Amino acid sequence: MSTTRYLTGITTTGTPHLGNFVGSIRPSVAASLTPGVQSFYFLADYHALIKCEDPVRIQRSTLEIAASWLAAGLNPEKVTFYRQSDIPEIPELTWLLTCVTGKGVLNRAHAYKASVDKNTAAGREQDDGVTAGLFMYPVLMGADILMFKAHKVPVGRDQIQHIEMARDMAASFNHLYGEHFVLPEAAIDDHVATLPGLDGRKMSKSYDNTIPLFSSREQLKKLIGSILTDSRAPGEAKEVEGSALFQIYQAFATPQETEALRKAYADGIAWGDAKQILFERVDQVIAPMRARYEELIHNPARIEQTLLAGAERARALATPFIRELRAAVGLRSLAQAPSAAKPVKSAKTALPSFKQYREADGKFYFKLVDAEGRLLLQSAAFDAPKDAGQAIAQLQKDPDALQALQARLVPVAGVSLSDAAAALHALAQAAAA
Numbered sequence: 001m002s003t004t005r006y007l008t009g010i011t012t013t014g015t016p017h018l019g020n021f022v023g024s025i026r027p028s029v030a031a032s033l034t035p036g037v038q039s040f041y042f043l044a045d046y047h048a049l050i051k052c053e054d055p056v057r058i059q060r061s062t063l064e065i066a067a068s069w070l071a072a073g074l075n076p077e078k079v080t081f082y083r084q085s086d087i088p089e090i091p092e093l094t095w096l097l098t099c100v101t102g103k104g105v106l107n108r109a110h111a112y113k114a115s116v117d118k119n120t121a122a123g124r125e126q127d128d129g130v131t132a133g134l135f136m137y138p139v140l141m142g143a144d145i146l147m148f149k150a151h152k153v154p155v156g157r158d159q160i161q162h163i164e165m166a167r168d169m170a171a172s173f174n175h176l177y178g179e180h181f182v183l184p185e186a187a188i189d190d191h192v193a194t195l196p197g198l199d200g201r202k203m204s205k206s207y208d209n210t211i212p213l214f215s216s217r218e219q220l221k222k223l224i225g226s227i228l229t230d231s232r233a234p235g236e237a238k239e240v241e242g243s244a245l246f247q248i249y250q251a252f253a254t255p256q257e258t259e260a261l262r263k264a265y266a267d268g269i270a271w272g273d274a275k276q277i278l279f280e281r282v283d284q285v286i287a288p289m290r291a292r293y294e295e296l297i298h299n300p301a302r303i304e305q306t307l308l309a310g311a312e313r314a315r316a317l318a319t320p321f322i323r324e325l326r327a328a329v330g331l332r333s334l335a336q337a338p339s340a341a342k343p344v345k346s347a348k349t350a351l352p353s354f355k356q357y358r359e360a361d362g363k364f365y366f367k368l369v370d371a372e373g374r375l376l377l378q379s380a381a382f383d384a385p386k387d388a389g390q391a392i393a394q395l396q397k398d399p400d401a402l403q404a405l406q407a408r409l410v411p412v413a414g415v416s417l418s419d420a421a422a423a424l425h426a427l428a429q430a431a432a433a
């Protein structure tokens with residue numbers, strides 16, 4: 001079984017909250033323990049610069065996020081856990097991808113378009129306050145993903161477009177310079193809950209309704225006490241539908257425990273008691289991690305070491321790969337033989353093709369050549385162009401027609417009939433796709 005490589009980045013602008021834990025940290029840590037999976041997790045601090053101009057906050061957030069993931073059980077021996085800005089090959093790759101990305105594609109990126117729409121609605125110039133960093137966000141993200149040949153990228157739905165763009169960048173580059181990149185796919189886990197925040201809307205820093213993952217026990221109790229409920233009195237039956245409290249409980253409790261709370265709602269549990277149950281259940285999950293977190297966060301030098309060790313592992317892949325990519329685009333030693341200048345196109349991106357032509361003898365011919373122009377099939381002479389065309393059509397439709405048409409072909413030195421058949425099959429397959 002070949003391994004599947006998962007990669008995801010976390011922008012270092014905030015403090016992790018319960019929503020991040022349930023939606024990203026917990027499933028990622030669990031996934032990293034699955035056999036046959038190779039995981040890359042990184043702190044997207046270059047991306048953070050696009051949203052945040054406060055250096056203290058960037059540094060603090062990087063520390064808090066790294067400590068949170070490690071406290072939640074991420075094993076840096078088993079996964080590659082690194083900081084984006086420790087990999088200079090990433091900005092270098094960003095430029096190579098920039099040069100194969102249509103500007104119009106970036107114009108259509110959701111985040112950029114949202115800014116433009118906002119400016120337009122407010123009667124401002126469309127790019128008002130928009131940095132080139134925001135515009136280039138998808139290319140930097142593409143470099144993150146393509147650098148490590150990730151197959152799957154676990155992200156929220158809002159990021160799907162970025163993964164599709166990365167895929168397109170990979171395909172364009174491969175088409176121009178040969179098969180270098182893996183085409184990545186978004187991995188969306190529909191079972192993972194989106195946690196509501198204190199006010200019932202999605203828990204998000206931008207709504208200011210979060211419960212920090214590593215609040216103290218007292219702070220956690222206070223915040224859970226402030227979750228919005230309706231005004232039903234003790235003894236009155238409560239609705240689980242639309243209850244933020246219930247949904248948060250569900251994300252932390254077992255199905256049996258959840259059923260018990262559902263029953264308690266129906267039986268008219270007082271909101272105060274329900275909040276106490278939620279608090280104890282969440283704290284039960286968080287407490288052991290909180291202890292590890294406290295230890296880690298007070299030892300930033302150790303986290304720094306962990307990240308640098310991760311970067312070393314990541315660069316062991318990135319450094320040779322960027323060398324290969326530089327050579328592919330022509331950023332090469334001048335001492336290198338110019339014969340190596342031809343891009344390597346593999347059969348996967350570049351298909352063989354038929355050529356039909358007329359020779360000086362007035363007769364009509366066709367040939368099949370591969371992407372590099374090497375001859376695979378050569379026809380004998382046809383009197384009419386129509387006959388040559390029909391033979392091509394037959395071969396395109398059914399590669400096995402090769403046997404029947406043998407009499408109309410001349411042998412090609414160094415190419416067997418089965419080589420030609422394989423090329424025809426590849427062509428037929430691509431046409432069917």
Ligand code: TRP
Binds near residue numbers: 009047144
């Ligand atoms: N843009 C992602 C987010 O906001 C963070 C990110 C940066 C990322 N680079 C990435 C995610 C590469 C996955 C892969 O959530």
